[in-house]
Structure formats: C-alpha cells, structure tokens
Amino acid sequence: xxxxxxPADLQLLLHALVDGELDAATTLALERRLADDPSLxxxxxxxxxLQAAVRSLPRPELSDAFQARIVALGIGPREAxxxxxxxxxxxxxxxxxxxxxxxxxxxxxxxxTMTRNTPDSFAAAVASSHRRxxxxxxxxxxxxxxRHTVKPWLDARIGLSPAAPDLxxxxxxxxxxxxxxxxxxxxxxxxxxxxEHLITLVATPQDGGxxxxxxxxxxxxxxxxxxxxxxxxxxxxxxxxxDRATLEDFVSRFREAAAAG
Amino acid sequence: MPxxxxxxxxxxxxxxxxxxxxxxxxxxxxxxxxxxWLTGNADDAEDVVQEACLKAHKGLATxxxxxxxxxxxxxxxxxxxxxxxxxxxxxxxxxxxxADLDAFAAKADTDAGTxxxxxxxxxxxxxLESAITRLPHPFREVLVLRDVNGLGYREIAAMLHVPLGxxxxxxxxxxxxxMAELGGTR
Numbered sequence: 001x002x003x004x005x006x007p008a009d010l011q012l013l014l015h016a017l018v019d020g021e022l023d024a025a026t027t028l029a030l031e032r033r034l035a036d037d038p039s040l041x042x043x044x045x046x047x048x049x050l051q052a053a054v055r056s057l058p059r060p061e062l063s064d065a066f067q068a069r070i071v072a073l074g075i076g077p078r079e080a081x082x083x084x085x086x087x088x089x090x091x092x093x094x095x096x097x098x099x100x101x102x103x104x105x106x107x108x109x110x111x112x113t114m115t116r117n118t119p120d121s122f123a124a125a126v127a128s129s130h131r132r133x134x135x136x137x138x139x140x141x142x143x144x145x146x147r148h149t150v151k152p153w154l155d156a157r158i159g160l161s162p163a164a165p166d167l168x169x170x171x172x173x174x175x176x177x178x179x180x181x182x183x184x185x186x187x188x189x190x191x192x193x194x195x196e197h198l199i200t201l202v203a204t205p206q207d208g209g210x211x212x213x214x215x216x217x218x219x220x221x222x223x224x225x226x227x228x229x230x231x232x233x234x235x236x237x238x239x240x241x242x243d244r245a246t247l248e249d250f251v252s253r254f255r256e257a258a259a260a261g
Numbered sequence: 262m263p264x265x266x267x268x269x270x271x272x273x274x275x276x277x278x279x280x281x282x283x284x285x286x287x288x289x290x291x292x293x294x295x296x297x298w299l300t301g302n303a304d305d306a307e308d309v310v311q312e313a314c315l316k317a318h319k320g321l322a323t324x325x326x327x328x329x330x331x332x333x334x335x336x337x338x339x340x341x342x343x344x345x346x347x348x349x350x351x352x353x354x355x356x357x358x359x360a361d362l363d364a365f366a367a368k369a370d371t372d373a374g375t376x377x378x379x380x381x382x383x384x385x386x387x388x389l390e391s392a393i394t395r396l397p398h399p400f401r402e403v404l405v406l407r408d409v410n411g412l413g414y415r416e417i418a419a420m421l422h423v424p425l426g427x428x429x430x431x432x433x434x435x436x437x438x439x440m441a442e443l444g445g446t447r
Contacts, residue, residue: 011433012426012429012430012433015429015432015433015436016414016429019407019413019414019432021413021414042377042378045378046376046377046378046381046440047436048378049378049379049381049382050381050436050439050440050443051408051436052382053381053382053384053386053389054389054393054404054408054409054439055408055409056386057386057389057390057409058386059290059293059294059297059409060293060294060297060303060306060307061303062289062290062293066289066293066307066310066311067286067289069311070285070286070289070310070311070314071282071286073281073311073314073315073318074278074281074282074285074286074314074318075278131279131282132279135278135279223286
C-alpha cells in the first residue's frame with residue numbers, strides 16, 4: 001500500500017485514521033509510517049487528544065420539560081402547544097422552566113434519570129408498551145372497573161394477577177387490564193384513568209427471597225414519568241404522561257389500597 | 262402556515278405519532294447538541310430543535326427510512342441556519358466566501374506553534390468551547406457532526422452535498438484551527 005507523498009494528503013489520512021475511516025491496508029501502512037516518523041506520530045496524538053477533548057465537552061441538558069414538549073408535537077396538533085412562532089422564545093423558556101421547577105419541587109428533588117443513559121431496557125419496554133396503548137383503539141383487553149372481573153381475567157390468561165383496587169373515589173378509575181409481553185414473558189398490566197391521562201401499571205412477579213423490601217425508584221422513560229417500586233410478590237412500574245406529583249399520588253394510594261387488601 | 266398542513270397531520274396523526282416517537286425522539290440529544298453549536302448557545306438550541314421537530318413531524322411522510330439520525334440532523338442544521346439568518350445574519354459565512362476558506366485551509370496548516378498532545382488533553386473546556394464557537398460555520402458544522410454527533414465522513418458528505426474530500430479537508434482545517442487556538446491561549 002502506497003501512502004501519498006503530499007504532506008497535505010498525508011495529513012487528511014491522519015485524521016481519517018483517528019476517525020476510523022481507513023481500510024485495513026491503509027491503516028496498516030500508516031501505522032508503520034507513524035512508528036518511523038516522530039513528528040507525524042506527534043500530530044496523530046494531537047488529533048486524537050483534540051477529538052477526546054471535544055467529545056468530553058458537556059452536552060446540552062435534555063430536560064424533561066423540553067422532551068415533553070417534543071413528545072406533544074408527535075401526539076398531534078390538539079395536544080401540541082400552539083404553533084410556536086407566536087410565542088417569544090423567552091416566554092417558552094419561562095414556561096418550560098416553571099414546569100420543571102414545579103415538577104422538581106413536587107417530587108421532592110428526586111433524581112431524574114434518562115433511559116438513554118441507563119441500559120435499562122425493561123423501563124424502555126414499559127414506556128413503549130404504554131405509548132402503543134395510547135395509540136391503540138382501546139388501551140385495555142378487558143374493560144372493567146371491577147377487580148373481581150379483572151383479576152380472574154388475568155389469572156385465566158397468564159396465571160397471575162396483582163392487586164387491582166379501583167381508586168375511583170381518589171380520582172383514579174380502574175379502566176381494566178391487558179397482557180403485555182416484555183422480554184418474552186407475559187406480564188399483567190392494569191390501566192387507570194386520571195382526568196384525561198392514562199396510567200399503565202405493569203406488575204412483574206418477584207423471585208421468592210428478594211421480595212420483602214419495599215423500595216421506590218423514580219425516573220422517566222421515553223418522555224413519560226415512571227415510578228418503580230416493589231411490594232411483596234410483585235415489582236411494579238407505573239408510567240404515565242401525567243405530571244410526576246399526580247403519578248406519585250397515584251402510587252401511594254395504590255400501595256395503601258393494595259396493602260389493605 | 263398552520264391550517265392545511267395541520268389537516269394532513271390530523272388525518273395521519275395516529276400513524277405518524279408512533280413513527281415520530283421512533284424516528285425523532287431517540288435523537289433529540291444529538292439534535293440539541295448540533296443546534297447548540299450551530300446557533301452558539303444552549304437556550305436558542307431548544308427553540309431551534311422544537312422548530313425542526315415540527316418540520317420533521319410534517320415531513321415524516323417524506324422520510325424514506327434509513328438513517329433517521331442523519332435525516333433529523335439535516336433538518337436541525339437547516340433550521341439552525343434559518344434561525345441564524347433571522348436573528349444574527351452577520352454570524353453566517355456567505356456561500357461566496359466558501360471557496361476562499363477552502364483555499365485558505367489548504368495552505369494554512371503549519372505545525373509551528375501547535376501545542377503538544379498533553380497540553381490539548383488538559384485544555385480548559387471553556388477555552389475549547391469558545392474556540393469551537395469562533396470557527397467559521399463550514400468548518401464548525403463538520404467538526405460537530407463528526408466529533409459530537411459521531412457521523413461518518415460519508416454521512417456528512419451526503420448531508421452537506423459536498424464531496425468526501427471537502428469533508429476531510431474542512432475537518433482537518435477545523436481541528437488545526439482549534440489546536441492553534443488552544444496553543445495560543447497558553
């Protein structure tokens with residue numbers, strides 16, 4: 001493999017080497033040249049150091065408020081914010097900031113983790129199943145506010161069912177249930193409605209010994225609020241496009257009702 | 262401008278909402294990063310990306326599959342320049358100047374005064390950011406698409422409608438300018 005003799009062309013190849021754009025033969029030839037040419041090797045090290053420095057610069061923060069705005073664009077014009085040029089950008093920023101501040105205050109400064117930073121594919125699967133259900137004709141496979149209907153239906157289908165209290169008096173009406181398939185396992189999901197928002201509650205059976213300690217973790221996935229906790233035999237995931245405070249309210253009421261039997 | 266485009270959006274709403282979330286949402290972070298570097302600040306970047314996502318939503322039907330990230334970033338790039346043209350027209354390098362810039366780029370890479378790799382590695386992030394922001398747009402966009410967004414040379418060439426060699430020489434020039442800047446501040 002002949003390397004170019006022109007220094008400018010050689011320079012371009014050095015960048016291409018750092019960028020992983022060279023074929024194996026050219027890479028080999030260039031690496032041999034680098035071993036013999038200290039000034040070329042120094043330039044190669046500079047390029048690599050600069051690339052590492054640029055890559056490690058902080059990225060702009062992808063705030064939940066901003067993500068929610070973009071998700072709303074996708075859901076449709078009725079729920080989307082009004083066409084934005086009519087608003088000054090500072091007003092938008094103020095609105096986004098106030099939403100964020102409210103949400104952070106309401107959640108007691110809980111940590112917000114984005115799925116793109118965590119390899120938590122289960123959370124992503126829960127988010128996408130919730131998103132699909134919002135688009136489907138019906139979010140439930142069995143529609144009933146009666147747990148004596150929902151529980152046997154789930155039991156008959158997949159042999160397990162979580163507590164399914166109707167929380168209508170608390171403002172969270174049980175719409176029904178459906179079966180999700182996540183990681184090749186059928187998993188029961190309950191659907192509650194709060195005002196115009198749906199809350200999907202996914203329950204996965206726990207392994208025997210580790211089930212006792214109730215823990216609550218909060219995060220967001222795919223632009224939705226997500227709360228995860230463990231109670232007794234099930235690990236629960238509650239996901240919704242409603243605000244976090246409402247979702248947390250739902251979770252605490254659900255846990256109370258479930259514990260009361 | 263809303264009106265008839267919105268009617269189309271209503272008709273195709275259910276289909277496009279799902280596609281939108283698959284095609285656009287995973288690349289929001291990259292979109293925001295590109296807009297941040299092209300507009301020069303993070304606050305404006307959100308406005309630009311929102312505008313771009315609105316365009317992406319309306320144009321979903323024209324997205325033929327393939328590289329969703331490059332497709333979205335192309336829209337973000339155009340939205341960034343449109344935003345700059347409206348708000349800071351003097352910050353954009355006119356197309357006519359490009360030939361001069363490329364000619365300039367070819368001969369200006371001298372090693373004299375470039376710092377050692379170790380010095381670059383511990384360069385102050387703020388100094389590096391300001392050096393990137395001072396790069397002329399044709400160089401800055403190639404650098405950001407490559408090193409921040411992680412696109413390959415061919416993807417960048419296709420996106421900017423320039424030959425592969427132009428991508429390579431602009432990238433080399435952009436990095437050369439940054440190195441000289443970082444060396445000069447020490």
